[in-house]
Amino acid sequence: MNSKRTYMPWRLWKETFGDLAIASLLFCLISGVILAIPYDIAAPYASLSRMLTANPYASLFRNLHYWSAQTFLLFSLLHLLDYLRQDAQQGLRPGMWTWLVLLLIPILFVMLSGFILKGDAESLQAGRILRSLLQSLPLVGETLAQAVLGQEENLQLIYVHHIATASILSVAVVYAHIRRLWASPRVLFLLLVLLLLLSLSITAPLHLPGKLALKGPWYFLGLQEALHWMARPAWSWLVAALFLGMLYLLRPASRRWARVLRAALLALGGVYLVLTLLGFFFRGEAWTWTPPWSEGQLDRINPYVLGPVSFRAGTSVNMDSLRPTALGRAESCLGCHRGMQGFSPAHEPGAIGCFSCHLGNPFAADKDRAHRGMLRVPGNLDHAQETCGRSGCHPEITLRVTRSIMATLNGMVHVNRFAFGEQDNPDGPAHVKDLGKGAADSHFRQLCASCHLGNPKAMPGPTDGISLGGGCNACHLSYSPGAERTFTAWQLSDSRGATWPRLHPRLTVDIPDERCFACHSRSGRISTSYAGWHETLMKAHEAHGVDSLRVLGDRRVFRFVASDVHHQAGMRCVDCHLSWELMGDGALYEHKEQQTRVRCGDCHFSGPPRRDGAPDTDLVRIGSLLGFDPSALPLLATGKGGYGMYHTRLMPDGRAVLLGKADGKPRLMRPPGPLCSEGTVHQRLDCATCHTAWAPTCIGCHNAYDAKLTSFDHLEGRFRQGGWEEYNGDFLADSPALGMMEEEGRIITVLPGMVMTVDTASWAGREGAPLFRRLFAPISAHTVQRRSLGCHECHLSANALGFGRGSLSLQGRGPEARWVFQARYASRDEDGLPEDAWTSFPGGKGGESTRRGLRPLSAEERRRMLRVGACLQCHEEGSAIMLSSLHDFPSLLGRLSPRCNDPGERGGLP
């Protein structure tokens, strides 16, 4: 025999695929035995995450186990291919070939069970799929599934089969095949180097909690893709059986048939390879078709973490980072961010970890990898589904919020387009995110689009009067004084080198008014008005040292007028407003009043109270968090929607109290006064019509476009050339006017929301007269006073009737008497109406509003009001005769004295 062998590299490889497979099996067995020490079958996910985060040695052995398993499978398949290429199976005993073909089953099982034993989301789904596939086998399915997988959601039996049954079977067949379990030292050495290189630089996969793309192991991606197309997955068994059958037949088949079979097997393998590539590269979340070049897909499909195993990780470990969270995983974050405090119990790191809100990589043991993809400011709505809204946390609420009016700004978008003459009504579905580039939308982008919940907050830190948006955190994140102090100190230290602030802001359902203030100090200005402050046109420096003036963070100056009676009683915004109206109920509304639930009459009722059996689960949860006893009944319920108000109590004597959500102090809820509830004449009035002390009223605004201006586009977060400028005329704190909401048949308060000129010509870059609009808008001014307006403040008020400010008097006597109106403001050229009027005196012109169905009082309604006004010229408001008019005004008119100056039904009015 010639002992000198010729060196043939391709032959060397050919001969060693089997050897490499054996060597891989050896390394896999040894690393598996070692890995069993830190692996915990009772908490697999937690134990693996603990290895990744804090035990680099265990992590290395896990990587070795993983990579040796992959090379074992790969080299076994190559070995098989090699056999087929050479027709080497012909040289085997028939029994041995059968065993080897069957060996593919335990090999694949041992691989798949290893995948399942990770215990993460995709492993558990893989286990469920395997169970269903086994169960789909006729007759023996159920029993087989039970015998292989054991109890549902329990990995114990799979573990047994992984480490014993399938492994022993594989080893036994391999041994029977080649009568050894050893590879040449050279192969062992080469493979060890390869495995070490792989294990030190690529971490074996562990599914990241928020990742919505769930994929099986790479060798089953072809099957996963095939199953996507198979309504009857049991057929996959037929394909598998066909494959194994053809493989088996290769040996007994004649040469000609063997060639055919080989070609068929190769074709089948080719198809499987294509399916695998499709499954790996082209499938995203929920197995949707997502090409690899689409945004984020490469991150989604890559199950590996690249980068060297960090042995320094062990040095920064503390016990916090080892304790698994309630979600069943350990996170590396607390290795560095140890001792963080300030959380509410539900959001403690021990409960939900850090990853649930901040993302990043909770299993990476070094800072850079851990912080990759991290959110410094969670809660923004574009990420809310991955953070606050992740499955198991608050998914339904997040969905509600994203559809709520504070996130869509639906009404504002349409009213603005309507005011700009771009649509002929103020309604329709819209979302601030979908604003276009027209005149109205560019105006909105620049002047209004910062105030919505979807506006992302980019920098951490307390929200103040000028920080807007921020999604869930806009309302729910609260900095304690200590947290604010440590944050500021950290910030002043240039955020470098200094210790990260240990006091974390708290997520809470206890919402102070400041949270609402940032946005609601603008437009309708309900937050400032509630506290009694009215915006002026003064400059900030003019307010210096004046007590009755207040300068906000954005330099606007406010003057104190009178605060809302509820504010005086120490009530917060959330004492009236419930979660269902603040976060929405999941429906898309066109205007804010449609989403609002609470009405004054829910608390200030006359007659029997509206009660509910119990508050709903949402309110019970919030109520319990705020320290209320949800079982303390009976409670009041809102008239609209019937939501039980957990912070109200109905007392045995029939009176009702409201307990402050912040202070728990009881506040007696008084019934409406006699003027409101006596008779039927005032029943159509909203409480606000008589109890609004004042409302912020702008008169004579102008909007012009200046192409030379640089403006900020709040939607895109960048500066643009050209911008809109607003010019204000007068800014009054005055009583609102009255309007009729036809659909509900209610009289409400309205303001000259948009009496203005819009210079659309300058936007279009041409000469031309600006567009003039006279639109009144509904207002809930939030300046409620206990005392109601005097009767004459409506019945003799030109402003209340919609004619604008000025004097309204009856001139002449008896049937000849005529109502005469002297306007305070000059008439506008465009429509001949005074600046602040909604409708012309005595009627006919104007009357447009920002709501469909909202109109000024009709001629008849005005006549009726003024007829009472005529009586009020002589009779005192509280007089017996005026009080009796509440019950039967027509009979009073039948008993007029000759001294009465009744102008009759018309009084000169149309």
Add this chain to the structure above:
Amino acid sequence: MISLTLKADPDQFSRLDRSCNFVGSTSGNTVVHPHDRQGRRRFIRYSGWLMAAPFAWLAWRMERRDRGLQPPSRVLLPSPAADGVHFHGEVILVRQGGELRAFAARCMHLGCLIDQVRGEELQCPCHGSRYDLQGQVLQGPASGPLRQLELSGPDPDGRIEVSL
């Protein structure tokens, strides 16, 4: 007397077996006719299988019994206050227009746990089946609707009971 010792490798052994159909081994001084030997082996093999059969039957009964011993499970869940989809592990609660339905969260294709909703569609993460909020299939591979579960309540604490 024929005394034959085979020390070749298994593959050679098998080849010989195939070509000559003449297999034997030394066994002291006793010579056994190969046909007798094969017959005995076959007998041992078959009786081995026969002996295993009752145990297999017993194991099968044991498994059936064990499966029957799993108590039917019921879960108490908070009654959802809002319309929408609420995932509770094995149960999906859907409230629409105030009407409440419970579905098993297992996809009818291959049993994956469904825990994602996009708009008005329940999505299976594994192979992309989609269901509407009535549980009907909007897109395969699943071919049947989600299994609707019986529910009762809510109890005074606002919880509903769902039988799995």
